[in-house]
Amino acid sequence: MISMARQWTGGHSGTVLCVGAAGGPDGLLASGGEGGEVTIWSQEGGRLSTVRLQGQDDVTCLVFSSASPGALYASHGGTVSTLDPRDLKAPVCELRVGEDEINALSLNDTGALLAAADDSGSVCVVDLAEHQISRTLRRHTNICSSLAFRPNRPDSLVSAGLDMQVMLWNVNKARPLWTVNLQDTEEDRALSHTSGQLLNPPLAHCISVASCGNVVACAAEDGRVHLLRVGAGSRPESMGALRAHSLAVSQAHFLNFLSHPYWLATGGNDARVSLWDLGEAVGGTASTQAPRRKRRGRRGAGAGAKAQAQADTPDEKAGGSTERASASSPGPSLSFDHGDKVNWLCPAALKGEPCLLVADQSSTITVYSLSGPQADQANGVTL
Secondary structure, three states: OEOOOEEEOOOOOOOEEEEEEOOOOOOOEEEEEHHHEEEEEOOOOOEEEEEEOOOOOOEEEEEEOOOOOOOEEEEEOOEEEEEOOOOOOOOOEEEEOOOOOEEEEEEOOOOOEEEEEEOOOEEEEEEOOOOEEEEEEEOOOOOEEEEEEEOOEEEEEEEEEOOOEEEEEEOOOOOOOEEEEHHHOHHHHHHHHHOOOOOOOOOEEEEEEOOOOOEEEEEEOOOEEEEEEEOHHHOEEEEEEEEOOOOOEEEEEEEOOOOOOOEEEEEEOOOEEEEEEOOOHHHOOEOOOOOOOOOOHHHHHHHHHHOOOOOOOOOHHHOOOOEEOOOOOOOOOEEEEOOOOOOEEEEEEEOOEEEEEEEOOOOOEEEEEEOOHHHHHHHOOOO
16 A cells, blocks of 8 residues: 655755665665755655755766765766765766766666766766776667666666667677667557557656566656566567556656565656556566657656657667567556656665655655555555
8 A cells, every 4th residue: 555645855946856765774865956956865854965066957867886885976967976975065076978968877786887878879888996988889869868787787788768769788899789669569560550549659768677687667758668578598578568657657667675576666747656566477478558748857848859860770680679478468556646747766665664755846755655565456456
């Protein structure tokens, strides 16, 4: 069930754009917002400190290092700042990383590599020991909106963009191992033949990888969450898509602290937040249909203008074709109206209690406590 929501206030003067959690029973949390604001929070929701980064560019992503408790990475503009969350002052160091505005960061398991996705479509990989860019991966033909290192595979990451492409990379190689065009799935081809209406394209907004490292969820403009699996020989397998929201899906994150690693939280422009149990579907697939339109926070209008470029077809040599698994389409175990468009979802175990932190168009963070999602699924609860 979802318990009474509580608000964390007083940390920002403008819209909160992103939230990050350090993990662990006493781990800190951080939020980033408009005008370069970064705020550190206790697990009880107490504001510990706030800093405004130089240049006052919006803070678009925050990532805590599990390998170094004194490192918090914040993207703002084309820069990544390293902050000490235990003593939040001026950045410990700053590195110009992106060729354009950075949209997302991901840190690999060892804490040695940081990847940044930017508006130019590039993925920049930073060697943190050397404090320099070790490689720039260029294949997206539009904004690269999201990326994630695969757990337990420190050299492997997936990226997604407004070119409707999902790519699997070995960061030591210049070309992706494979590319999947979300517009070229079996569901999209079927819909294009049977639907009399123009559907929104599946521009990719957020990507998440389950703790097994092989199951990928991609939140898209078409209101769906597209599911992929890295199969035998690292080949891509389409697992269909969840019909998740009536408008663009801005956020999708796997939760690693519930009964199994295939619980997925999603949030969208329709102001709904949903929790999905993909435990059975991961053995096969989920299928679906589509709805409507996008925009992540304040950045959506600019991103949407660039998003009209058509995607390249998948590179055959890079393994662009997909194999299809089989399964049924689950409905959400929980689904509730947050009341405002979702900018960011952050799963976190606060004092051992599973929670979802939601940032929207306001200056506050809303915390929902999750209690017994398995029981809610069995009872068919929809809030």
